[in-house]
Every structure is written in structure tokens, then in C-alpha cells.
Amino acid sequence: MGMLQDKICVITGGSGSIGLATARLFVEQGAKVALVDLSADALAQAAANLPEQQVLTCVGDVGDPDQTRSFISEAVARWGRIDVLFCNAGNSGVIGGIEDYPDDGLDTVFRVHVRGAFLSCKYALPHMAAGGSVIINSSVAGLGGSPGIYAYCTAKHAQIGLMRSLAKELAGRGIRVNSLHPGPVDNAFQTHIEDSFSPLIGGADATALMNSSIPLGRHGKPEEIAQSALYLASDMSSFTTGSMLVVDGGFTA
Numbered sequence: 229m230g231m232l233q234d235k236i237c238v239i240t241g242g243s244g245s246i247g248l249a250t251a252r253l254f255v256e257q258g259a260k261v262a263l264v265d266l267s268a269d270a271l272a273q274a275a276a277n278l279p280e281q282q283v284l285t286c287v288g289d290v291g292d293p294d295q296t297r298s299f300i301s302e303a304v305a306r307w308g309r310i311d312v313l314f315c316n317a318g319n320s321g322v323i324g325g326i327e328d329y330p331d332d333g334l335d336t337v338f339r340v341h342v343r344g345a346f347l348s349c350k351y352a353l354p355h356m357a358a359g360g361s362v363i364i365n366s367s368v369a370g371l372g373g374s375p376g377i378y379a380y381c382t383a384k385h386a387q388i389g390l391m392r393s394l395a396k397e398l399a400g401r402g403i404r405v406n407s408l409h410p411g412p413v414d415n416a417f418q419t420h421i422e423d424s425f426s427p428l429i430g431g432a433d434a435t436a437l438m439n440s441s442i443p444l445g446r447h448g449k450p451e452e453i454a455q456s457a458l459y460l461a462s463d464m465s466s467f468t469t470g471s472m473l474v475v476d477g478g479f480t481a
């Protein structure tokens with residue numbers, strides 16, 4: 229019997245690095261997963277190695293209310309309800325100094341992380357019951373500032389406000405809401421951020437600098453973030469709501 233036996237889980241950003249690692253682990257633990265992402269091809273590739281009866285793929289943009297209603301409806305039409313919602317879709321946005329930062333630099337990033345998580349919650353929650361779990365994948369960038377990463381950092385902080393408000397509203401229904409705060413993960417998303425960040429620190433190797441600031445001395449693996457998502461998704465965290473789980477090798481300690 230898996231830790232998520234027969235649980236219905238919606239994972240946004242489901243064909244990405246952390247989303248897919250989480251899907252694999254959830255499926256191993258008995259869950260059925262609806263993977264939501266932008267590209268049908270990437271979703272098909274992601275689903276290829278997962279058991280057909282445990283996976284559904286939905287092309288959808290979390291920033292769009294109609295598309296969000298539609299992917300939630302697809303999951304409910306297939307499996308009848310939602311037990312776990314992992315708001316994980318993300319983009320990094322522009323990385324650069326404040327004076328050169330585009331006026332609309334925040335908009336595209338807020339659209340995915342904040343509006344996207346808000347809409348996913350809004351449309352999934354009517355289909356969730358007591359015992360349900362919502363996880364918002366924020367970041368260590370939600371816990372502290374970082375020069376040049378204005379949109380991402382601000383959006384990741386904003387997700388905490390959403391998480392805390394929802395946790396209080398939904399506690400009476402027995403639905404838990406928490407945020408996850410990964411440190412730098414060894415994947416393409418983070419490599420792009422670090423490559424873009426290097427010019428802001430005089431061309432230094434941002435990846436090496438990052439590793440030297442992480443007490444465990446390395447980036448995390450997507451699978452390690454997935455394990456923490458599993459904890460928050462499962463009944464192992466039955467008394468945990470409104471909390472922020474930091475998974476960062478000691479980076480913010």
C-alpha cells in the first residue's frame with residue numbers, strides 16, 4: 229500500500245523537472261496523476277514512462293482561467309475528485325539590474341506563479357474534501373531577497389501570502405495548504421538563472437558560488453524535492469498546515 233494509494237493528484241508544470249520527478253514518485257506510491265503543462269509533446273514524453281492507467285495529461289496554461297477550469301474538469305471527469313494539488317508551474321522571468329528591468333517584467337512571472345497558483349486553487353478546491361492537500365512550490369527565493377531576480381523573488385514571496393490565507397480559510401474543511409521552498413536544484417531551470425546571474429556578479433561562476441553557500445555543498449536533485457512534496461501530500465503531514473517546508477541543504481539556515 230503506497231503513501232498516496234488511489235489519491236488523485238494534479239501537478240502543474242508536470243512535464244518539467246521537479247513536476248515529473250514528483251509525478252514519478254507519486255505514481256510509485258499508488259497515486260493517479262494529472263500532469264498539466266504548456267506543450268503536448270513534452271507532456272507525451274513525460275507520460276511515456278508512467279503507467280497509462282495512472283496518468284492523464286492536460287495541455288493548459290495556469291494563468292488562463294478558462295484553461296484552468298478545463299484541466300481541472302478533465303481530471304475530475306476521469307477520476308471523480310482531487311485529493312492533492314501541487315501548484316508547481318513556474319518561469320524565471322528577466323534577470324537584471326533594477327534600472328534596466330522592463331516595466332512589465334513582473335507581469336509574466338506573476339501570471340504563472342501567483343495568478344496561476346490562485347486560479348488552480350480556486351478551480352480545484354470545489355472538488356477537494358477533508359484530507360486534501362494543496363502544495364504551492366515556492367522557493368528559497370520566497371524567503372529572502374536576491375539582486376536582479378526581482379520578478380521571481382517577489383512572486384515567490386507572494387505565493388506565501390496565498391498559501392497562508394488559504395490555509396486559514398480551508399482548515400475548517402480539513403484541507404491542508406503548505407508551501408515548499410527548494411534551494412537551487414541541479415536542472416536546466418536553475419542553470420539558466422545562474423548563467424543569467426553571472427554578469428551581475430562580475431562574471432563570477434554563480435553555480436560554484438551557490439555551492440559554496442550551501443552547507444551540504446551541492447545543489448538539490450529534483451527527486452529530493454519530490455520527496456518533500458510527497459510528505460506534504462500524504463497523511464504523514466496530517467497536522468501540518470500554513471507551513472513552509474524548506475529543502476535547501478542549509479542554504480537559508
Ligand SMILES: NC(=O)c1ccc[n+]([C@@H]2O[C@H](COP(=O)([O-])OP(=O)(O)OC[C@H]3O[C@@H](n4cnc5c(N)ncnc54)[C@H](O)[C@@H]3O)[C@@H](O)[C@H]2O)c1
Nearest residue numbers: 241244245246265289290316317318367410412413417418
Ligand atoms: N530549479 C530550481 O532550482 C528551483 C528552486 C526552487 C523552486 N523552483 C520552482 O520549482 C517549480 C518547478 O521548476 P523546475 O525547476 O522543475 O523547472 P522546469 O522549467 O523544469 O519546470 C517548470 C514547468 O512549468 C511549466 N510552465 C511554465 N509556465 C506555465 C504555464 N503558464 N502553465 C502551465 N505550465 C507552465 C513549464 O513548461 C515547465 O515544464 C517552479 O515553480 C520553480 O520556480 C525551482
